[in-house]
Amino acid sequence: MDDIFIARSLFGTTMAFHIIFATIGVGLPFMILVAELLYQKTKNYEYVVMAKRWTKAFAVLLGVGIPTGTIAGVQLSLLWPGFMEVIGRVMPLPFQIEIYAFFVEALFMSIYVYAAERIKPWMRIVSLILVALGALASAVLITNVHAFQGTPAGFRIENGQIVDINPWAAFFNPSFFVTAGHVALSAYVVGAFVVASVSAFKMLKNKYGSRIYQFHQKALMISLVVGGIFSFLTAINGHASAQYLHEYQPEKLAAAEGLFETQSHAPLAIGGFTDRDTQEVKWAIEVPWALSFLAGNSFDTVVVGLNDFPEELWPPLFIHTLFNIMVGIGSFLIFIALVGWAWKKFLKKDRFPKVYLWIMVFTGPLAIIAIECGWIFACTGRQPWVIYRILKTADAATGASNLGFLAVLFFSIYIILGIAVVTVLLYYFRKNTVQDDFRRAEEKGIPLFGSNS
Secondary structure (H helix, E strand, O other): OOHHHHHHHHHHHHHHHHHHHHHHHHHHHHHHHHHHHHHHHHOOHHHHHHHHHHHHHHHHHHHHHHHHHHHHHHHHHHHOHHHHHHHHHHOOHHHHHHHHHHHHHHHHHHHHHHHOOOOOHHHHHHHHHHHHHHHHHHHHHHHHHHHHHHOOOOOEEEOOEEEOOOHHHHHOOOOHHHHHHHHHHHHHHHHHHHHHHHHHHHHHHOOOOOHHHHHHHHHHHHHHHHHHHHHHHHHHHHHHHHHHHHHHOHHHHHHHHOOOOOEOOOOEEEOOEEEOOOOEEEOOEEEOOHHHHHHHOOOOOOEOOHHHOOHHHOOOOOHHHHHHHHHHHHHHHHHHHHHHHHHHHOOOOOOOOHHHHHHHHOHHHHHHHHHHHHHHHHHHOOOOEEEOOOEEHHHHOOOOOOOHHHHHHHHHHHHHHHHHHHHHHHHHHHHOOHHHHHHHHHHHOOOOOOOOO
């Protein structure tokens, strides 16, 4: 295989693996904070048991997220030296600040885990807020580099040299806030629906009306509210993201919608696949004029088509499918959260149907799939550029060859890490059941976090 293809595949696989842990690592602390707030408000120790158990899971996932993130950083330097030359001179701020964000997250998570029973309630809340903010800041800062790749700012290339460098202009590049918002909101969606998946599965495995069933039902309701709210906010932010594509990366938007001819009153293509030969999206459902409205809040908005660009600068046309999967899953999560909330609050039903619970079991994996599709769409849709209209991917790649063995080695590491994290989580939670934590809470006055650490 071509060495550039191997380099892209290797780094892409690293990010696809890392992003699972990084995303849950942002969403889960927020869920822990919500559970802790509910405990401090109600004094129902079931909520603090939730917080404790989610904290243990977070610690395991963080233990995998840290090394995979380190691997990604090393691979950036080794596989993409041309890219890192620009980033090192123009965009160093996110990497420098991210170190402090991680320090805050790790420090206050340690305080929460090891001193939860010895600090005041407000200090527990403050610790978790800082953990959540540290995790969010880490994700936003690293994502800022990705935003810079799509809308580079703060420098110029003159006679092959980087001049007029302004690191803060690069940091606050045009798509920073929209991109950062999308990453943050979608991470909270993933965190909520991963919890919902586990809760729904446990409800199916336990007797209706039992204490364990009611415990997991409380967790499910928290997840539905948090997941539903942030799914809706993610959709709103996604609309803003599409408008930024229209303004800054028009060929990416055209490829996402399979639009070949520039036109006003452009239709929105839902589903189907893009056929390069016939220049149409086959088997798609077209919504008349909708793409123009989404791009510019007006049906008269002119959307640029792919044929206005040289074909060698077209993004891969399969990103239309990735875009549809991401949007489709996001819309489904909004709907399923609304159904669950209405079932409990409006219809006043005490018991969810089994079919609904089975659907909820798959919402966590679906949310992760949406994240993966969104990330691949964002990066692949920028091709052939690694820094849009400034540096091509081929020019940024390493000149080293024989990368195949390195790729196989890292793929093997990810398989081992994946098996290990699942094994550790299953072992821990089988050894330390919800009933065990209930007993500890009742007998010792909630000394939960220092036990079985």
